[in-house]
Amino acid sequence: MTLSWLQPAQRINSLPPYVFARLDELKARAREQGLDLIDLGMGNPDGPTPAPVVEAAQRAIADTATHGYPPFEGTASFRTAITDWYSRRYGVQLDPSSEALPLLGSKEGITHLAMAFINPGDLVLVPTPAYPAHFRGPVIAGGDIYHLHLTAENQWLIDFDAIPPEVAKRAKALFFNYPSNPTAATAPREFFEAAVEFAHRYQVLLVHDLCYAELAFDGYQPTSLLEIPGGKEVGVEFHTLSKTYNMAGWRVGFVVGNSQVIQGLRTLKTNLDYGIFAALQRAAETALSLPDHYLHEVQERYSTRRDFLIKEFASLGWTVDRPQATMYLWVPCPLDSTSTDFALSVLQETGVVLTPGNAFGPGGEGYVRVSLIADCDRLGEAMDRIRKAGFRFDAAVTAPV
Numbered sequence: 001m002t003l004s005w006l007q008p009a010q011r012i013n014s015l016p017p018y019v020f021a022r023l024d025e026l027k028a029r030a031r032e033q034g035l036d037l038i039d040l041g042m043g044n045p046d047g048p049t050p051a052p053v054v055e056a057a058q059r060a061i062a063d064t065a066t067h068g069y070p071p072f073e074g075t076a077s078f079r080t081a082i083t084d085w086y087s088r089r090y091g092v093q094l095d096p097s098s099e100a101l102p103l104l105g106s107k108e109g110i111t112h113l114a115m116a117f118i119n120p121g122d123l124v125l126v127p128t129p130a131y132p133a134h135f136r137g138p139v140i141a142g143g144d145i146y147h148l149h150l151t152a153e154n155q156w157l158i159d160f161d162a163i164p165p166e167v168a169k170r171a172k173a174l175f176f177n178y179p180s181n182p183t184a185a186t187a188p189r190e191f192f193e194a195a196v197e198f199a200h201r202y203q204v205l206l207v208h209d210l211c212y213a214e215l216a217f218d219g220y221q222p223t224s225l226l227e228i229p230g231g232k233e234v235g236v237e238f239h240t241l242s243k244t245y246n247m248a249g250w251r252v253g254f255v256v257g258n259s260q261v262i263q264g265l266r267t268l269k270t271n272l273d274y275g276i277f278a279a280l281q282r283a284a285e286t287a288l289s290l291p292d293h294y295l296h297e298v299q300e301r302y303s304t305r306r307d308f309l310i311k312e313f314a315s316l317g318w319t320v321d322r323p324q325a326t327m328y329l330w331v332p333c334p335l336d337s338t339s340t341d342f343a344l345s346v347l348q349e350t351g352v353v354l355t356p357g358n359a360f361g362p363g364g365e366g367y368v369r370v371s372l373i374a375d376c377d378r379l380g381e382a383m384d385r386i387r388k389a390g391f392r393f394d395a396a397v398t399a400p401v
């Protein structure tokens with residue numbers, strides 16, 4: 001029965017349509033029609049969680065000490081594992097009790113951070129394209145979004161000099177993410193220095209999402225905001241175990257950085273959830289201390305797929321940038337095709353699922369994102385279907401933004 005008198009809260013009504021949900025409906029319909037889908041749409045890693053992590057979880061689940069409510073702020077030993085990891089990886093020293101907070105996945109934390117700090121009418125700077133939670137979180141909080149349009153010409157980096165000073169003065173926070181989903185762009189250290197300088201000059205909170213910290217190739221090492229002098233004073237950084245450790249279903253992430261910001265988020269979350277099952281926090285500690293050869297295997301898997309797919313695209317006349325990180329390719333659509341039209345016609349004609357770039361905001365128009373979440377055989381099959389369906393990309397262009 002429809003309750004005609006019941007309307008959702010304004011914060012729900014003000015959200016733009018969630019393209020992934022629409023894509024899910026279309027996938028379901030395609031499956032009903034008997035299409036064998038090759039889903040390269042989601043950022044859902046296809047590999048299993050490493051065996052030592054699964055075994056640690058099994059042992060921890062059998063231990064009745066993990067069965068009660070976990071501490072609100074996460075277990076002390078997981079927080080210490082996080083700060084130890086930061087010290088090893090970036091040489092950054094953090095206080096596990098005030099500068100690290102486990103999360104039910106980073107998406108939860110990013111959205112709640114916006115709710116903890118953004119008031120209705122506050123101005124929030126968000127690049128477009130961006131990972132949806134970076135603009136949806138602030139919209140849910142009632143903030144006004146100022147889109148920073150990214151372009152291929154500027155390597156998909158934010159141009160701080162192009163932000164009008166009156167906008168910068170009004171802005172309360174900047175959400176950003178390098179290595180980037182969806183563009184797969186990486187940012188040099190100087191970029192982070194510029195971000196920290198901007199934040200200090202205009203008193204803007206930096207919310208950096210370093211979700212793809214470990215999925216980096218060819219010797220490239222992503223920069224942490226907290227490595228930059230002054231970074232921790234004005235910012236926080238989010239991480240997830242979903243990608244590196246194939247743990248997307250486990251819902252484990254964390255945030256580190258400025259203690260005042262961490263405390264605000266913790267206060268909100270104390271009123272909303274009880275945190276991660278303690279057994280999974282133990283398993284997450286194991287993940288963070290896995291030997292480097294595990295990381296090398298994961299990196300090798302994604303970089304092999306990247307190289308394979310770029311070659312396949314090239315054989316169709318399609319030039320695709322070779323990213324140094326993430327699990328995505330950011331691919332220009334053929335001329336005269338919007339990203340939605342293009343993704344839909346590829347889905348209908350081939351059963352291959354790509355994500356239309358506009359799922360990531362208006363700045364993603366003209367592109368599709370391809371996730372490297374299938375082995376090369378399956379990727380080859382996807383490209384064969386695309387080839388047979390007659391898609392060619394000689395006319396692929398960068399869409400005007």
Ligand SMILES: Cc1ncc(COP(=O)(O)O)c(C=O)c1O
Nearest residue numbers: 043105106107131181211240242
């Ligand atoms: C940039 C970025 N941040 C956060 C997330 C969410 O990760 P989690 O599984 O930790 O919620 C994703 C997932 O695709 C992502 O791409």
